[in-house]
Amino acid sequence: MEEVVKINGLQKKFGNFKALNNVSFTVNKGETLGFIGPNGAGKSTTLRILLGAIKRDAGEAEIFSNDVWKESLKIHKRISYVPGDIALWGNLTGGEIIDLFMNLHGNGDTEKRDDLIKRFELDPKKKAKGYSKGNRQKVGLIAALSVDSDLYIFDEPTSGLDPLMEVVFQEEVEKIKNNGKSILLSSHILSEVERLADRVAIIRQGEIVESGTLDELRHLTRSTIIIETEEDVTKLLKVKGVFDFKHENNQATFSAENKQLNYILNEAVKLGVKKIESTPPTLEDLFIRHYEI
Structure with a gap:
């Protein structure tokens, strides 16, 4: 299978603290990988390296066969990313911010944007400084899902959303997955990962402790x-x-x-x-x- 994301022997230290120790996994074309672990396990550090935000100390990290540090701008043209805590421009409306993100990406679908605004029940005319945590999250999700990307990276994407909106997100992820897109999903909501993921990688104290399909892993319990x-x-x-x-x-x-x-x-x-x-x-x-x- 074509590997969209490839991480091999990834290592990262912050001072004397070893955040990642020989982390390895892949995300294949058209599949969803659930990346799970508690706070401090190394999930966000791994994703920040993949996004080119921080430099790894050792190991390989590639997206679309491009080095994530050297070719980050090239890679970003083909990915969508939603963090777990989105910072927005307070004086812009939600709709303006969504359009800005879509224009920066350059491959947006306004019809899909309008449909997502309705499904997520977002008021796009309200200024971002008046949004709750959940509504800020909706802005990021709508912007990411309204563009055509080859890889979607979600880091605690439903943080702050109510259960009904979590279901909307899950339905949208299933749609993009059915369209052959790849998804890297980091989430603390295990039922969400279980519903969406083809494979799972569990990280503990900076190391991958288990990986495989759910059927492959269930023999362990x-x-x-x-x-x-x-x-x-x-x-x-x-x-x-x-x-x-x-x-x-x-x-x-x-x-x-x-x-x-x-x-x-x-x-x-x-x-x-x-x-x-x-x-x-x-x-x-x-x-x-x-x-x-």
Whole structure:
């Protein structure tokens, strides 16, 4: 697959603090990569290097096969970027700022802009100094989504938005993804990443601790099993791979290691299964697993 973003062995220090330590990942053409981790993990530092805002100490960082530091102006003609906290010109209206951003990019769609203004319920005639945090975020999102880019970089893009507007953003991201565009999404809203991302990279203390598709990563966590049996369900309590066992009458709920599922089910069949439900682990489960260590 064509690599739109390529990072390999990326390193960055601020004084004695090592912000990034051999960070590596790629974003392929037409896919969405979810880039997640808590505050201070290194997400924003990585994105600032990709945008050419700060220089890396070591490693490779390329977008469209161009070095992000040496060819930043060339790269910026083909990308859209939305930070998590947008600073606007207070005396300009939201509509004026959106048009300014679109004109700077040079590839805007005014019809799409007008549709997004309606969908995000933004008053474009109001001056930016009167906007709330959420409305400032809407200005950045509308401007970014109104231009035709090959790569969209979102850093906590729905910060300050209410849940309904988060849904609007997610729907718009799915549209640009369906048009074959690439998306790098850094978000603390794990359900948002789970809905939108094809692959996930989890960063912890400046290092990538896991990466892959959700299906590839789910083997690392436990599924939730709800089961009802004809015979005594508590016989499953001591079966290998069963954790957090709770029961009432002959119905039980427990966590199961995915690698032991076949064995657990074989033991359950011996008790006469009347009902069984299995819920795969979520991205949140995987995320918590790493940050509880």
